[in-house]
Amino acid sequence: MSSLNTNLPYRKSISGxxxxxxxxxxxxxxGIGRAIALELLREGANVVIAGLEADKENGSKTFLDEGFSPLIITGDLASEAFCKDLMKQSLQHLGRLDFLVNNAFSFVAKSLDATRQDWLRSFEVGPFAFALLTQLAAEPMKSQGFGAIVNISSISCRIAQPNRWTYNAAKGAVAQLTRCSALDLAPFxxxxxxxxxxxIWTREVDKAAGSDRAKYEPIWGKFHMLRRLGHPIEIAGPVLFLLSEDASFITGTDIPVDGGYNGLGPEGLGETTKIAGST
Ligand SMILES: NC(=O)c1ccc[n+]([C@@H]2O[C@H](COP(=O)([O-])OP(=O)(O)OC[C@H]3O[C@@H](n4cnc5c(N)ncnc54)[C@H](O)[C@@H]3O)[C@@H](O)[C@H]2O)c1
Incomplete structure:
Protein backbone atom coordinates (compact mmCIF):
# COMPACT_ATOMS: atom_id res chain seq x y z
CA MET A 1 0.00 0.00 0.00
CA SER A 2 1.32 3.45 -0.87
CA SER A 3 2.00 5.72 2.10
CA LEU A 4 1.35 8.79 -0.04
CA ASN A 5 -1.86 10.55 0.90
CA THR A 6 -3.04 12.28 -2.23
CA ASN A 7 -6.48 13.20 -0.93
CA LEU A 8 -7.27 16.89 -1.36
CA PRO A 9 -7.61 18.68 1.94
CA TYR A 10 -11.08 19.33 3.25
CA ARG A 11 -12.83 22.53 2.32
CA LYS A 12 -13.58 24.48 5.47
CA SER A 13 -17.08 25.53 6.37
CA ILE A 14 -17.63 29.27 6.14
CA SER A 15 -18.28 31.10 9.39
CA GLY A 16 -18.24 34.73 8.20
CA GLY A 31 -0.06 30.18 -4.98
CA ILE A 32 -0.22 30.49 -1.21
CA GLY A 33 -1.19 34.20 -1.27
CA ARG A 34 -4.13 33.48 -3.55
CA ALA A 35 -5.36 30.75 -1.21
CA ILE A 36 -5.09 33.14 1.76
CA ALA A 37 -6.93 35.92 -0.11
CA LEU A 38 -9.66 33.50 -1.21
CA GLU A 39 -10.22 32.21 2.32
CA LEU A 40 -10.44 35.78 3.65
CA LEU A 41 -12.97 36.66 0.95
CA ARG A 42 -15.00 33.53 1.69
CA GLU A 43 -15.00 34.52 5.35
CA GLY A 44 -16.46 37.93 4.53
CA ALA A 45 -13.40 40.22 4.50
CA ASN A 46 -12.86 43.02 2.01
CA VAL A 47 -9.46 42.27 0.46
CA VAL A 48 -6.95 44.16 -1.67
CA ILE A 49 -4.42 42.01 -3.49
CA ALA A 50 -0.96 42.91 -4.74
CA GLY A 51 0.88 40.92 -7.38
CA LEU A 52 2.97 41.04 -10.51
CA GLU A 53 1.20 42.30 -13.65
CA ALA A 54 1.96 38.99 -15.40
CA ASP A 55 -0.21 37.15 -12.84
CA LYS A 56 -3.16 39.53 -12.76
CA GLU A 57 -5.33 37.91 -15.43
CA ASN A 58 -5.01 34.41 -14.08
CA GLY A 59 -5.52 35.63 -10.50
CA SER A 60 -8.63 37.65 -11.39
CA LYS A 61 -10.11 34.64 -13.16
CA THR A 62 -9.72 32.43 -10.09
CA PHE A 63 -11.44 35.02 -7.91
CA LEU A 64 -14.23 35.58 -10.44
CA ASP A 65 -14.83 31.82 -10.69
CA GLU A 66 -15.50 31.92 -6.94
CA GLY A 67 -17.78 34.96 -7.26
CA PHE A 68 -15.30 37.60 -6.04
CA SER A 69 -13.79 40.63 -7.75
CA PRO A 70 -11.29 42.10 -5.29
CA LEU A 71 -9.13 45.09 -6.19
CA ILE A 72 -5.83 43.80 -7.61
CA ILE A 73 -2.94 46.26 -7.67
CA THR A 74 0.06 45.24 -9.74
CA GLY A 75 3.70 46.28 -9.43
CA ASP A 76 7.08 45.24 -8.09
CA LEU A 77 7.36 45.18 -4.30
CA ALA A 78 11.10 45.77 -4.63
CA SER A 79 10.17 49.38 -5.35
CA GLU A 80 9.68 51.62 -2.32
CA ALA A 81 7.47 53.92 -4.40
CA PHE A 82 5.22 50.98 -5.35
CA CYS A 83 4.90 49.84 -1.72
CA LYS A 84 3.87 53.36 -0.67
CA ASP A 85 1.38 53.69 -3.52
CA LEU A 86 0.01 50.21 -2.77
CA MET A 87 -0.71 51.15 0.83
CA LYS A 88 -2.25 54.48 -0.20
CA GLN A 89 -4.57 52.88 -2.75
CA SER A 90 -5.46 50.06 -0.35
CA LEU A 91 -6.46 52.48 2.38
CA GLN A 92 -8.48 54.58 -0.05
CA HIS A 93 -10.30 51.46 -1.24
CA LEU A 94 -10.78 49.72 2.11
CA GLY A 95 -11.30 52.72 4.40
CA ARG A 96 -9.33 51.02 7.20
CA LEU A 97 -6.76 48.24 7.40
CA ASP A 98 -7.24 45.41 9.88
CA PHE A 99 -4.90 42.80 8.43
CA LEU A 100 -1.67 42.73 6.45
CA VAL A 101 -0.32 39.49 5.01
CA ASN A 102 3.25 39.87 3.75
CA ASN A 103 3.54 36.91 1.43
CA ALA A 104 5.23 37.75 -1.92
CA PHE A 105 8.91 36.89 -1.93
CA SER A 106 11.78 36.46 -4.34
CA PHE A 107 12.91 32.89 -4.97
CA VAL A 108 16.54 33.85 -5.72
CA ALA A 109 18.49 30.83 -4.47
CA LYS A 110 22.21 31.52 -4.87
CA SER A 111 25.29 30.77 -2.79
CA LEU A 112 28.98 31.19 -3.78
CA ASP A 113 27.73 32.56 -7.08
CA ALA A 114 25.45 35.20 -5.55
CA THR A 115 25.96 38.69 -6.92
CA ARG A 116 25.15 41.91 -5.11
CA GLN A 117 22.10 42.12 -7.39
CA ASP A 118 20.95 38.69 -6.21
CA TRP A 119 21.29 39.76 -2.58
CA LEU A 120 19.45 43.01 -3.26
CA ARG A 121 16.61 41.27 -5.09
CA SER A 122 16.19 38.72 -2.27
CA PHE A 123 16.05 41.35 0.40
CA GLU A 124 14.16 44.07 -1.48
CA VAL A 125 11.18 41.90 -2.45
CA GLY A 126 11.43 40.06 0.88
CA PRO A 127 12.26 41.61 4.26
CA PHE A 128 12.63 45.22 3.01
CA ALA A 129 9.11 45.20 1.55
CA PHE A 130 7.75 43.28 4.55
CA ALA A 131 9.25 45.92 6.86
CA LEU A 132 8.10 48.92 4.84
CA LEU A 133 4.54 47.63 4.50
CA THR A 134 4.51 46.90 8.24
CA GLN A 135 5.64 50.48 8.95
CA LEU A 136 2.98 51.86 6.62
CA ALA A 137 0.23 49.59 7.97
CA ALA A 138 1.15 50.47 11.55
CA GLU A 139 -0.11 54.03 11.11
CA PRO A 140 -3.80 53.26 10.45
CA MET A 141 -3.67 50.23 12.77
CA LYS A 142 -2.34 52.40 15.62
CA SER A 143 -5.18 54.88 15.25
CA GLN A 144 -7.69 51.99 15.17
CA GLY A 145 -5.97 50.41 18.21
CA PHE A 146 -6.22 47.11 16.37
CA GLY A 147 -4.36 45.18 13.72
CA ALA A 148 -2.85 41.81 12.90
CA ILE A 149 0.05 41.11 10.58
CA VAL A 150 1.22 37.73 9.31
CA ASN A 151 4.54 37.31 7.53
CA ILE A 152 5.01 34.24 5.37
CA SER A 153 8.36 32.79 6.34
CA SER A 154 9.61 29.27 5.54
CA ILE A 155 11.23 26.17 6.97
CA SER A 156 14.27 27.77 5.29
CA CYS A 157 14.38 30.51 7.96
CA ARG A 158 16.09 28.22 10.48
CA ILE A 159 17.93 25.46 8.63
CA ALA A 160 20.79 25.12 6.17
CA GLN A 161 19.90 23.97 2.65
CA PRO A 162 22.31 23.53 -0.23
CA ASN A 163 22.97 26.59 -2.40
CA ARG A 164 20.45 28.78 -0.63
CA TRP A 165 22.41 31.63 0.99
CA THR A 166 20.23 34.40 -0.40
CA TYR A 167 16.76 32.89 0.13
CA ASN A 168 17.49 31.39 3.55
CA ALA A 169 19.20 34.55 4.84
CA ALA A 170 16.24 36.64 3.66
CA LYS A 171 13.82 34.27 5.43
CA GLY A 172 16.01 34.42 8.56
CA ALA A 173 15.62 38.20 8.46
CA VAL A 174 11.83 37.75 8.30
CA ALA A 175 11.98 35.74 11.54
CA GLN A 176 13.76 38.55 13.40
CA LEU A 177 11.62 41.25 11.80
CA THR A 178 8.54 39.39 13.06
CA ARG A 179 9.82 39.28 16.65
CA CYS A 180 11.10 42.87 16.78
CA SER A 181 8.06 44.45 15.10
CA ALA A 182 5.73 42.42 17.34
CA LEU A 183 7.49 43.82 20.40
CA ASP A 184 7.28 47.43 19.27
CA LEU A 185 3.70 47.26 17.97
CA ALA A 186 2.20 45.32 20.89
CA PRO A 187 1.42 48.49 22.93
CA PHE A 188 -0.82 49.64 20.08
CA ILE A 200 3.92 23.47 -0.87
CA TRP A 201 3.01 22.53 -4.42
CA THR A 202 2.99 25.94 -6.14
CA ARG A 203 4.49 27.03 -9.44
CA GLU A 204 8.18 27.23 -8.34
CA VAL A 205 7.98 23.68 -7.07
CA ASP A 206 6.05 22.64 -10.17
CA LYS A 207 8.74 24.25 -12.33
CA ALA A 208 11.50 22.43 -10.44
CA ALA A 209 9.59 19.18 -11.00
CA GLY A 210 9.14 19.86 -14.72
CA SER A 211 5.41 19.59 -13.89
CA ASP A 212 5.88 15.88 -13.15
CA ARG A 213 4.09 15.75 -9.81
CA ALA A 214 3.53 12.01 -9.91
CA LYS A 215 7.29 11.48 -10.02
CA TYR A 216 8.47 14.14 -7.57
CA GLU A 217 5.81 14.24 -4.86
CA PRO A 218 6.78 10.79 -3.50
CA ILE A 219 10.45 11.87 -3.44
CA TRP A 220 10.11 15.35 -1.93
CA GLY A 221 7.18 14.19 0.20
CA LYS A 222 9.66 12.11 2.23
CA PHE A 223 11.15 15.30 3.68
CA HIS A 224 7.88 15.53 5.65
CA MET A 225 6.44 13.14 8.25
CA LEU A 226 3.16 13.30 6.35
CA ARG A 227 4.97 11.96 3.25
CA ARG A 228 3.51 14.51 0.88
CA LEU A 229 3.75 18.18 -0.04
CA GLY A 230 1.27 20.70 1.30
CA HIS A 231 -1.57 22.44 -0.53
CA PRO A 232 -1.78 26.25 -0.51
CA ILE A 233 -5.09 26.10 1.39
CA GLU A 234 -3.31 24.28 4.22
CA ILE A 235 -1.25 27.45 4.79
CA ALA A 236 -4.30 29.70 4.53
CA GLY A 237 -6.02 28.09 7.53
CA PRO A 238 -3.23 28.80 10.03
CA VAL A 239 -2.77 32.32 8.62
CA LEU A 240 -6.47 33.07 9.16
CA PHE A 241 -6.21 31.63 12.66
CA LEU A 242 -3.36 34.05 13.47
CA LEU A 243 -5.38 36.97 12.09
CA SER A 244 -8.47 35.96 14.06
CA GLU A 245 -9.50 36.78 17.61
CA ASP A 246 -8.78 33.15 18.52
CA ALA A 247 -5.12 34.21 18.38
CA SER A 248 -5.60 37.34 20.52
CA PHE A 249 -2.80 36.31 22.95
CA ILE A 250 -0.35 35.20 20.26
CA THR A 251 2.31 37.58 18.99
CA GLY A 252 6.00 37.58 18.04
CA THR A 253 6.04 33.92 17.16
CA ASP A 254 6.09 31.50 14.26
CA ILE A 255 3.83 28.59 13.41
CA PRO A 256 5.59 25.94 11.33
CA VAL A 257 3.06 24.46 8.89
CA ASP A 258 5.40 21.90 7.47
CA GLY A 259 3.88 18.42 7.58
CA GLY A 260 6.45 17.45 10.22
CA TYR A 261 9.53 18.61 8.28
CA ASN A 262 11.13 20.32 11.29
CA GLY A 263 10.65 17.38 13.59
CA LEU A 264 12.50 14.88 11.42
CA GLY A 265 16.05 13.94 12.37
CA PRO A 266 18.86 12.64 10.16
CA GLU A 267 17.15 9.22 10.06
CA GLY A 268 14.35 10.75 8.08
CA LEU A 269 11.31 8.50 7.86
CA GLY A 270 13.35 5.54 9.13
CA GLU A 271 13.22 3.65 5.87
CA THR A 272 16.93 2.86 5.96
CA THR A 273 17.36 2.32 9.73
CA LYS A 274 16.73 -0.78 11.82
CA ILE A 275 16.31 -0.04 15.48
CA ALA A 276 16.26 -2.74 18.16
CA GLY A 277 12.69 -3.75 18.84
CA SER A 278 11.45 -2.71 15.45
CA THR A 279 10.51 -5.24 12.81
N1 LIG B 1 5.88 27.00 -2.25
C1 LIG B 1 6.64 26.59 -1.26
O1 LIG B 1 7.06 25.42 -1.19
C2 LIG B 1 7.00 27.54 -0.15
C3 LIG B 1 7.66 27.02 0.99
C4 LIG B 1 7.99 27.86 2.03
C5 LIG B 1 7.67 29.20 1.94
N2 LIG B 1 7.04 29.70 0.85
C6 LIG B 1 6.75 31.12 0.82
O2 LIG B 1 5.38 31.33 0.53
C7 LIG B 1 5.23 32.58 -0.14
C8 LIG B 1 4.44 32.38 -1.43
O3 LIG B 1 5.09 31.44 -2.25
P1 LIG B 1 4.34 30.72 -3.46
O4 LIG B 1 5.03 29.43 -3.64
O5 LIG B 1 2.87 30.75 -3.23
O6 LIG B 1 4.72 31.70 -4.67
P2 LIG B 1 4.07 31.82 -6.12
O7 LIG B 1 5.21 31.98 -7.08
O8 LIG B 1 3.11 30.72 -6.38
O9 LIG B 1 3.25 33.19 -6.06
C9 LIG B 1 3.95 34.36 -5.81
C10 LIG B 1 2.99 35.54 -5.77
O10 LIG B 1 3.78 36.69 -5.41
C11 LIG B 1 3.70 37.66 -6.44
N3 LIG B 1 5.03 38.28 -6.57
C12 LIG B 1 6.22 37.64 -6.75
N4 LIG B 1 7.21 38.55 -6.81
C13 LIG B 1 6.64 39.77 -6.66
C14 LIG B 1 7.13 41.10 -6.65
N5 LIG B 1 8.43 41.37 -6.83
N6 LIG B 1 6.26 42.13 -6.48
C15 LIG B 1 4.93 41.87 -6.33
N7 LIG B 1 4.40 40.63 -6.31
C16 LIG B 1 5.24 39.60 -6.49
C17 LIG B 1 3.29 36.92 -7.72
O11 LIG B 1 2.63 37.79 -8.63
C18 LIG B 1 2.35 35.86 -7.12
O12 LIG B 1 1.07 36.43 -6.87
C19 LIG B 1 6.64 33.13 -0.33
O13 LIG B 1 6.95 34.00 0.73
C20 LIG B 1 7.50 31.89 -0.25
O14 LIG B 1 8.82 32.17 0.13
C21 LIG B 1 6.71 28.89 -0.20
Whole structure:
Protein backbone atom coordinates (compact mmCIF):
# COMPACT_ATOMS: atom_id res chain seq x y z
CA MET A 1 0.00 0.00 0.00
CA SER A 2 1.32 3.45 -0.87
CA SER A 3 2.00 5.72 2.10
CA LEU A 4 1.35 8.79 -0.04
CA ASN A 5 -1.86 10.55 0.90
CA THR A 6 -3.04 12.28 -2.23
CA ASN A 7 -6.48 13.20 -0.93
CA LEU A 8 -7.27 16.89 -1.36
CA PRO A 9 -7.61 18.68 1.94
CA TYR A 10 -11.08 19.33 3.25
CA ARG A 11 -12.83 22.53 2.32
CA LYS A 12 -13.58 24.48 5.47
CA SER A 13 -17.08 25.53 6.37
CA ILE A 14 -17.63 29.27 6.14
CA SER A 15 -18.28 31.10 9.39
CA GLY A 16 -18.24 34.73 8.20
CA UNK A 17 -15.81 35.46 11.04
CA UNK A 18 -14.07 38.24 9.08
CA UNK A 19 -17.25 40.05 8.02
CA UNK A 20 -16.52 43.79 8.02
CA UNK A 21 -12.75 43.26 8.30
CA UNK A 22 -10.26 44.52 5.71
CA UNK A 23 -7.01 43.01 4.50
CA UNK A 24 -4.08 43.57 2.18
CA UNK A 25 -2.44 40.39 0.88
CA UNK A 26 0.77 40.62 -1.15
CA UNK A 27 1.43 37.99 -3.77
CA UNK A 28 -2.27 37.23 -3.73
CA UNK A 29 -2.61 36.50 -7.44
CA UNK A 30 -1.09 33.02 -7.27
CA GLY A 31 -0.06 30.18 -4.98
CA ILE A 32 -0.22 30.49 -1.21
CA GLY A 33 -1.19 34.20 -1.27
CA ARG A 34 -4.13 33.48 -3.55
CA ALA A 35 -5.36 30.75 -1.21
CA ILE A 36 -5.09 33.14 1.76
CA ALA A 37 -6.93 35.92 -0.11
CA LEU A 38 -9.66 33.50 -1.21
CA GLU A 39 -10.22 32.21 2.32
CA LEU A 40 -10.44 35.78 3.65
CA LEU A 41 -12.97 36.66 0.95
CA ARG A 42 -15.00 33.53 1.69
CA GLU A 43 -15.00 34.52 5.35
CA GLY A 44 -16.46 37.93 4.53
CA ALA A 45 -13.40 40.22 4.50
CA ASN A 46 -12.86 43.02 2.01
CA VAL A 47 -9.46 42.27 0.46
CA VAL A 48 -6.95 44.16 -1.67
CA ILE A 49 -4.42 42.01 -3.49
CA ALA A 50 -0.96 42.91 -4.74
CA GLY A 51 0.88 40.92 -7.38
CA LEU A 52 2.97 41.04 -10.51
CA GLU A 53 1.20 42.30 -13.65
CA ALA A 54 1.96 38.99 -15.40
CA ASP A 55 -0.21 37.15 -12.84
CA LYS A 56 -3.16 39.53 -12.76
CA GLU A 57 -5.33 37.91 -15.43
CA ASN A 58 -5.01 34.41 -14.08
CA GLY A 59 -5.52 35.63 -10.50
CA SER A 60 -8.63 37.65 -11.39
CA LYS A 61 -10.11 34.64 -13.16
CA THR A 62 -9.72 32.43 -10.09
CA PHE A 63 -11.44 35.02 -7.91
CA LEU A 64 -14.23 35.58 -10.44
CA ASP A 65 -14.83 31.82 -10.69
CA GLU A 66 -15.50 31.92 -6.94
CA GLY A 67 -17.78 34.96 -7.26
CA PHE A 68 -15.30 37.60 -6.04
CA SER A 69 -13.79 40.63 -7.75
CA PRO A 70 -11.29 42.10 -5.29
CA LEU A 71 -9.13 45.09 -6.19
CA ILE A 72 -5.83 43.80 -7.61
CA ILE A 73 -2.94 46.26 -7.67
CA THR A 74 0.06 45.24 -9.74
CA GLY A 75 3.70 46.28 -9.43
CA ASP A 76 7.08 45.24 -8.09
CA LEU A 77 7.36 45.18 -4.30
CA ALA A 78 11.10 45.77 -4.63
CA SER A 79 10.17 49.38 -5.35
CA GLU A 80 9.68 51.62 -2.32
CA ALA A 81 7.47 53.92 -4.40
CA PHE A 82 5.22 50.98 -5.35
CA CYS A 83 4.90 49.84 -1.72
CA LYS A 84 3.87 53.36 -0.67
CA ASP A 85 1.38 53.69 -3.52
CA LEU A 86 0.01 50.21 -2.77
CA MET A 87 -0.71 51.15 0.83
CA LYS A 88 -2.25 54.48 -0.20
CA GLN A 89 -4.57 52.88 -2.75
CA SER A 90 -5.46 50.06 -0.35
CA LEU A 91 -6.46 52.48 2.38
CA GLN A 92 -8.48 54.58 -0.05
CA HIS A 93 -10.30 51.46 -1.24
CA LEU A 94 -10.78 49.72 2.11
CA GLY A 95 -11.30 52.72 4.40
CA ARG A 96 -9.33 51.02 7.20
CA LEU A 97 -6.76 48.24 7.40
CA ASP A 98 -7.24 45.41 9.88
CA PHE A 99 -4.90 42.80 8.43
CA LEU A 100 -1.67 42.73 6.45
CA VAL A 101 -0.32 39.49 5.01
CA ASN A 102 3.25 39.87 3.75
CA ASN A 103 3.54 36.91 1.43
CA ALA A 104 5.23 37.75 -1.92
CA PHE A 105 8.91 36.89 -1.93
CA SER A 106 11.78 36.46 -4.34
CA PHE A 107 12.91 32.89 -4.97
CA VAL A 108 16.54 33.85 -5.72
CA ALA A 109 18.49 30.83 -4.47
CA LYS A 110 22.21 31.52 -4.87
CA SER A 111 25.29 30.77 -2.79
CA LEU A 112 28.98 31.19 -3.78
CA ASP A 113 27.73 32.56 -7.08
CA ALA A 114 25.45 35.20 -5.55
CA THR A 115 25.96 38.69 -6.92
CA ARG A 116 25.15 41.91 -5.11
CA GLN A 117 22.10 42.12 -7.39
CA ASP A 118 20.95 38.69 -6.21
CA TRP A 119 21.29 39.76 -2.58
CA LEU A 120 19.45 43.01 -3.26
CA ARG A 121 16.61 41.27 -5.09
CA SER A 122 16.19 38.72 -2.27
CA PHE A 123 16.05 41.35 0.40
CA GLU A 124 14.16 44.07 -1.48
CA VAL A 125 11.18 41.90 -2.45
CA GLY A 126 11.43 40.06 0.88
CA PRO A 127 12.26 41.61 4.26
CA PHE A 128 12.63 45.22 3.01
CA ALA A 129 9.11 45.20 1.55
CA PHE A 130 7.75 43.28 4.55
CA ALA A 131 9.25 45.92 6.86
CA LEU A 132 8.10 48.92 4.84
CA LEU A 133 4.54 47.63 4.50
CA THR A 134 4.51 46.90 8.24
CA GLN A 135 5.64 50.48 8.95
CA LEU A 136 2.98 51.86 6.62
CA ALA A 137 0.23 49.59 7.97
CA ALA A 138 1.15 50.47 11.55
CA GLU A 139 -0.11 54.03 11.11
CA PRO A 140 -3.80 53.26 10.45
CA MET A 141 -3.67 50.23 12.77
CA LYS A 142 -2.34 52.40 15.62
CA SER A 143 -5.18 54.88 15.25
CA GLN A 144 -7.69 51.99 15.17
CA GLY A 145 -5.97 50.41 18.21
CA PHE A 146 -6.22 47.11 16.37
CA GLY A 147 -4.36 45.18 13.72
CA ALA A 148 -2.85 41.81 12.90
CA ILE A 149 0.05 41.11 10.58
CA VAL A 150 1.22 37.73 9.31
CA ASN A 151 4.54 37.31 7.53
CA ILE A 152 5.01 34.24 5.37
CA SER A 153 8.36 32.79 6.34
CA SER A 154 9.61 29.27 5.54
CA ILE A 155 11.23 26.17 6.97
CA SER A 156 14.27 27.77 5.29
CA CYS A 157 14.38 30.51 7.96
CA ARG A 158 16.09 28.22 10.48
CA ILE A 159 17.93 25.46 8.63
CA ALA A 160 20.79 25.12 6.17
CA GLN A 161 19.90 23.97 2.65
CA PRO A 162 22.31 23.53 -0.23
CA ASN A 163 22.97 26.59 -2.40
CA ARG A 164 20.45 28.78 -0.63
CA TRP A 165 22.41 31.63 0.99
CA THR A 166 20.23 34.40 -0.40
CA TYR A 167 16.76 32.89 0.13
CA ASN A 168 17.49 31.39 3.55
CA ALA A 169 19.20 34.55 4.84
CA ALA A 170 16.24 36.64 3.66
CA LYS A 171 13.82 34.27 5.43
CA GLY A 172 16.01 34.42 8.56
CA ALA A 173 15.62 38.20 8.46
CA VAL A 174 11.83 37.75 8.30
CA ALA A 175 11.98 35.74 11.54
CA GLN A 176 13.76 38.55 13.40
CA LEU A 177 11.62 41.25 11.80
CA THR A 178 8.54 39.39 13.06
CA ARG A 179 9.82 39.28 16.65
CA CYS A 180 11.10 42.87 16.78
CA SER A 181 8.06 44.45 15.10
CA ALA A 182 5.73 42.42 17.34
CA LEU A 183 7.49 43.82 20.40
CA ASP A 184 7.28 47.43 19.27
CA LEU A 185 3.70 47.26 17.97
CA ALA A 186 2.20 45.32 20.89
CA PRO A 187 1.42 48.49 22.93
CA PHE A 188 -0.82 49.64 20.08
CA UNK A 189 -2.93 46.49 19.93
CA UNK A 190 -1.14 45.21 16.84
CA UNK A 191 -0.01 41.57 16.71
CA UNK A 192 2.70 40.29 14.35
CA UNK A 193 3.37 36.60 13.70
CA UNK A 194 4.71 34.40 10.95
CA UNK A 195 3.88 31.08 9.34
CA UNK A 196 6.64 28.83 8.05
CA UNK A 197 5.48 26.46 5.31
CA UNK A 198 7.20 23.23 4.35
CA UNK A 199 7.19 22.30 0.67
CA ILE A 200 3.92 23.47 -0.87
CA TRP A 201 3.01 22.53 -4.42
CA THR A 202 2.99 25.94 -6.14
CA ARG A 203 4.49 27.03 -9.44
CA GLU A 204 8.18 27.23 -8.34
CA VAL A 205 7.98 23.68 -7.07
CA ASP A 206 6.05 22.64 -10.17
CA LYS A 207 8.74 24.25 -12.33
CA ALA A 208 11.50 22.43 -10.44
CA ALA A 209 9.59 19.18 -11.00
CA GLY A 210 9.14 19.86 -14.72
CA SER A 211 5.41 19.59 -13.89
CA ASP A 212 5.88 15.88 -13.15
CA ARG A 213 4.09 15.75 -9.81
CA ALA A 214 3.53 12.01 -9.91
CA LYS A 215 7.29 11.48 -10.02
CA TYR A 216 8.47 14.14 -7.57
CA GLU A 217 5.81 14.24 -4.86
CA PRO A 218 6.78 10.79 -3.50
CA ILE A 219 10.45 11.87 -3.44
CA TRP A 220 10.11 15.35 -1.93
CA GLY A 221 7.18 14.19 0.20
CA LYS A 222 9.66 12.11 2.23
CA PHE A 223 11.15 15.30 3.68
CA HIS A 224 7.88 15.53 5.65
CA MET A 225 6.44 13.14 8.25
CA LEU A 226 3.16 13.30 6.35
CA ARG A 227 4.97 11.96 3.25
CA ARG A 228 3.51 14.51 0.88
CA LEU A 229 3.75 18.18 -0.04
CA GLY A 230 1.27 20.70 1.30
CA HIS A 231 -1.57 22.44 -0.53
CA PRO A 232 -1.78 26.25 -0.51
CA ILE A 233 -5.09 26.10 1.39
CA GLU A 234 -3.31 24.28 4.22
CA ILE A 235 -1.25 27.45 4.79
CA ALA A 236 -4.30 29.70 4.53
CA GLY A 237 -6.02 28.09 7.53
CA PRO A 238 -3.23 28.80 10.03
CA VAL A 239 -2.77 32.32 8.62
CA LEU A 240 -6.47 33.07 9.16
CA PHE A 241 -6.21 31.63 12.66
CA LEU A 242 -3.36 34.05 13.47
CA LEU A 243 -5.38 36.97 12.09
CA SER A 244 -8.47 35.96 14.06
CA GLU A 245 -9.50 36.78 17.61
CA ASP A 246 -8.78 33.15 18.52
CA ALA A 247 -5.12 34.21 18.38
CA SER A 248 -5.60 37.34 20.52
CA PHE A 249 -2.80 36.31 22.95
CA ILE A 250 -0.35 35.20 20.26
CA THR A 251 2.31 37.58 18.99
CA GLY A 252 6.00 37.58 18.04
CA THR A 253 6.04 33.92 17.16
CA ASP A 254 6.09 31.50 14.26
CA ILE A 255 3.83 28.59 13.41
CA PRO A 256 5.59 25.94 11.33
CA VAL A 257 3.06 24.46 8.89
CA ASP A 258 5.40 21.90 7.47
CA GLY A 259 3.88 18.42 7.58
CA GLY A 260 6.45 17.45 10.22
CA TYR A 261 9.53 18.61 8.28
CA ASN A 262 11.13 20.32 11.29
CA GLY A 263 10.65 17.38 13.59
CA LEU A 264 12.50 14.88 11.42
CA GLY A 265 16.05 13.94 12.37
CA PRO A 266 18.86 12.64 10.16
CA GLU A 267 17.15 9.22 10.06
CA GLY A 268 14.35 10.75 8.08
CA LEU A 269 11.31 8.50 7.86
CA GLY A 270 13.35 5.54 9.13
CA GLU A 271 13.22 3.65 5.87
CA THR A 272 16.93 2.86 5.96
CA THR A 273 17.36 2.32 9.73
CA LYS A 274 16.73 -0.78 11.82
CA ILE A 275 16.31 -0.04 15.48
CA ALA A 276 16.26 -2.74 18.16
CA GLY A 277 12.69 -3.75 18.84
CA SER A 278 11.45 -2.71 15.45
CA THR A 279 10.51 -5.24 12.81
N1 LIG B 1 5.88 27.00 -2.25
C1 LIG B 1 6.64 26.59 -1.26
O1 LIG B 1 7.06 25.42 -1.19
C2 LIG B 1 7.00 27.54 -0.15
C3 LIG B 1 7.66 27.02 0.99
C4 LIG B 1 7.99 27.86 2.03
C5 LIG B 1 7.67 29.20 1.94
N2 LIG B 1 7.04 29.70 0.85
C6 LIG B 1 6.75 31.12 0.82
O2 LIG B 1 5.38 31.33 0.53
C7 LIG B 1 5.23 32.58 -0.14
C8 LIG B 1 4.44 32.38 -1.43
O3 LIG B 1 5.09 31.44 -2.25
P1 LIG B 1 4.34 30.72 -3.46
O4 LIG B 1 5.03 29.43 -3.64
O5 LIG B 1 2.87 30.75 -3.23
O6 LIG B 1 4.72 31.70 -4.67
P2 LIG B 1 4.07 31.82 -6.12
O7 LIG B 1 5.21 31.98 -7.08
O8 LIG B 1 3.11 30.72 -6.38
O9 LIG B 1 3.25 33.19 -6.06
C9 LIG B 1 3.95 34.36 -5.81
C10 LIG B 1 2.99 35.54 -5.77
O10 LIG B 1 3.78 36.69 -5.41
C11 LIG B 1 3.70 37.66 -6.44
N3 LIG B 1 5.03 38.28 -6.57
C12 LIG B 1 6.22 37.64 -6.75
N4 LIG B 1 7.21 38.55 -6.81
C13 LIG B 1 6.64 39.77 -6.66
C14 LIG B 1 7.13 41.10 -6.65
N5 LIG B 1 8.43 41.37 -6.83
N6 LIG B 1 6.26 42.13 -6.48
C15 LIG B 1 4.93 41.87 -6.33
N7 LIG B 1 4.40 40.63 -6.31
C16 LIG B 1 5.24 39.60 -6.49
C17 LIG B 1 3.29 36.92 -7.72
O11 LIG B 1 2.63 37.79 -8.63
C18 LIG B 1 2.35 35.86 -7.12
O12 LIG B 1 1.07 36.43 -6.87
C19 LIG B 1 6.64 33.13 -0.33
O13 LIG B 1 6.95 34.00 0.73
C20 LIG B 1 7.50 31.89 -0.25
O14 LIG B 1 8.82 32.17 0.13
C21 LIG B 1 6.71 28.89 -0.20
Missing amino acids: RFMGRTALVTGGTD GIRVNSVSPGW
